Amino acid sequence: MDRGAAPTTSIARSTIDKIYVRGADLVDELIGELTFTEMILFHLTGQRPSRTQTVVLDAVLVTLMEHGITPSVIATRLIYHSAPDSLQSSIAAGLLGVGTTFIGTMEGCAALLQEILEAPEGAQPRARAIAESHRERRRPVHGFGHPQHKPDDPRTPKLFAVAERAGVKGNHIAALKLLSKEVDSAFGRHITINATGGTAALLGEIGIPREIVRGIAVISRSAGLVGHVLEESRKPAGPFIWHTVDDAIKYSDEI
Amino acid sequence: MDRGAAPTTSIARSTIDKIYVRGADLVDELIGELTFTEMILFHLTGQRPSRTQTVVLDAVLVTLMEHGITPSVIATRLIYHSAPDSLQSSIAAGLLGVGTTFIGTMEGCAALLQEILEAPEGAQPRARAIAESHRERRRPVHGFGHPQHKPDDPRTPKLFAVAERAGVKGNHIAALKLLSKEVDSAFGRHITINATGGTAALLGEIGIPREIVRGIAVISRSAGLVGHVLEESRKPAGPFIWHTVDDAIKYSDEI
């Protein structure tokens, strides 16, 4: 089989006494010099992050980190109960839940915003067309609606305020607000921009590549899940979760 | 089966218009107010982090994030090639490598430091006993030695300097330096304190619970792996890795 030309990497290299990440000396230029969030931006973009980028990414990472007892958290706690000597397994199990159902809407919303921003016919007609086609197909619009936070998700306005205060250009946020107006109009009622929508706009503002928008959620959730493992190690809920679920789902011969 | 008393959680709760994490209002007190690193500390300890804790945790997270083409990175890239629509799977696969062989030594070193700090006979005799018993059993000491960085791992002194500058108490670092002296003496040659040892000491200084020391590495590595997924999406190495390995491992009838 042809293995093709050898690919290269531009991420890291090391010598006996030096380690370079993205061309910078890890020891002299990065450790103790950058925050973790700045380092993430530097790793993902290869550029020293601006203050605006850092503030905005911090806000996104803080927002997505913790949501209480979610499907991911339940999976993590049960796997930690089953394999307590393998902490990384429990985090990995929970992260496998950062998929299309929940976080996928962040990617979906990012795609809609990009579509609106690049529409040759102009942003507003495209936003209207998107809202109306979702309405016709009775599909939820990615980044809109929340089962609990009604009429409005309290996180979204704060995310916008932080980003604006930090000096973003504002075009992704504007596109999302435009889409919001058209969604309300097409559906004939107010549907909140949720936190997934808000974070999608913010990541667009700071130039996070579309391919890894979901990865930002993975990083943030990994920290949230570590917190749940710590609580699980001190106040084990695993057996209780197991038996509660086993009791609640009854057996039935009908398939 | 008895499911036991219902456990509680102290991490998060929400109402229609409020979300609380660790008792703080997510929107008013956390988003835009804390960095991601501060939020991790707040999540894990339930206390507002000091500047010292934040600086030290940032240094640890920056140090552990990226090591070039590691086993975890190779696993992540191959799984991304195999299931590109499931980014979270590729990160999870790589994180499953944050196990005993590499990062486990961080936990092991943290345990040695705690043993030294709590030894009723005093720190120095215990450090000597540890070094000598490892020497006798010809076992490597967790946190010591590096296959490439000889005679010294350049990250360790920087980690110590950052922590000292940030105002840590210094007892874990002192215990590690004491152990280092005894290790050199017992083994009859200089063996470097590696980055795993250095980060173990720093996490001890800022009170990260032993149960989740490995979790800090998981958080940091998750960001490193997202960077490799981004590069993989642009310069695919998966097929090349596959065929290179397949060519290099020859078939043999001898089992």
Place this chain on the structure above:
Amino acid sequence: MDRGAAPTTSIARSTIDKIYVRGADLVDELIGELTFTEMILFHLTGQRPSRTQTVVLDAVLVTLMEHGITPSVIATRLIYHSAPDSLQSSIAAGLLGVGTTFIGTMEGCAALLQEILEAPEGAQPRARAIAESHRERRRPVHGFGHPQHKPDDPRTPKLFAVAERAGVKGNHIAALKLLSKEVDSAFGRHITINATGGTAALLGEIGIPREIVRGIAVISRSAGLVGHVLEESRKPAGPFIWHTVDDAIKYSDEI
């Protein structure tokens, strides 16, 4: 939040001295009475399997189990090297590679066969339309082509022969052969039906639900990966794989 009506399960239940799976007494009717393959069929369909179903599923599971040094195998071996105390992690890491790139084509082919079999205009026109539309879009047809096995994948005719000898109805195989003829005609050259295509047809013949076609590959590959873990535990390749890949992928400043 509304949690909806309580769902039920029809899979298993137990009392103090009895365990029932799919309504059968595990001890009296299943252990020692069914082979593993028969038990899988019983679990998935709720019906005692016919001899035809069992023979065909055995052939599929044997075919998919082992392919030498694949991306999944490399991931499994590297994670086993990194966390040897957590065998299940290494298998899980490899199984995460049973995704769209390789095994997904099995699902895709199964979908094409169903489309052909249910086409109101008849099977042949639909097979032709599928082949031609793939040709126009220069897309590979799921279940066709193999980088190494040219002109023909040797597994496919054997799979057909086993299924026919076992007495399948034959309509999925016929649909695949029809599609093959149209593919060759549309593309103007012979493109082999590969093992993924062959197994997709066989699983259709025995009524494996489309939703879990990929799951059959997961079961089979899990056994293949366990074999690689055993070899890895005796002849470790992990460090060699790592350093071979690290040497082969050069650093470049160009991003």
Place this chain on the structure above:
Amino acid sequence: MDRGAAPTTSIARSTIDKIYVRGADLVDELIGELTFTEMILFHLTGQRPSRTQTVVLDAVLVTLMEHGITPSVIATRLIYHSAPDSLQSSIAAGLLGVGTTFIGTMEGCAALLQEILEAPEGAQPRARAIAESHRERRRPVHGFGHPQHKPDDPRTPKLFAVAERAGVKGNHIAALKLLSKEVDSAFGRHITINATGGTAALLGEIGIPREIVRGIAVISRSAGLVGHVLEESRKPAGPFIWHTVDDAIKYSDEI
């Protein structure tokens, strides 16, 4: 870094028109000729399996496959709900639960049986010593006890009967029965040999290597989990599980 001598593999190789697994021609000698269970044994041992080995492994795989709503099943169902387009992720998440808490006891029991069989002072004194030391340390003996199946796990006698009927040598089963007698005597009450104990003895009888005893459970459970994914795709329980658990675990300010 020295990558060491190139390791070899003895598992599979292929040419343009041939695929060999363990030296046998996959098409001519394995597909349609071996059952999946026979193929697993051939893959793991490199030897054509005896009828005894096959019958015993089938019994073990049938026994371990399905246990109703377990922690692994709950994790699998929640991850399937979160990422329904990535079936392999949901199975991988559940398999990460095949760890020390549940299945690890199978490995532990296998180790005890080997210790008894190889004891220079004879099997009975060693069995007694093991039972008594566990009693003194108030530790459960691996392979003994069951929270629900009292006084006896109904699976164990059937497993023994199947193995004896299949013609095993019987020394591992005898060692387990010996240990059982000593356990009852040391603890002063009857403690059942559970299915984990029974399967450990059976795998010893047919020469499954200790390193991969846990892997046999992984293979069997993967099939069980696929069945739960199928049910989940038809009668979704994920959201119900989530909200049931979220309701049951109350928030408390006390940490």
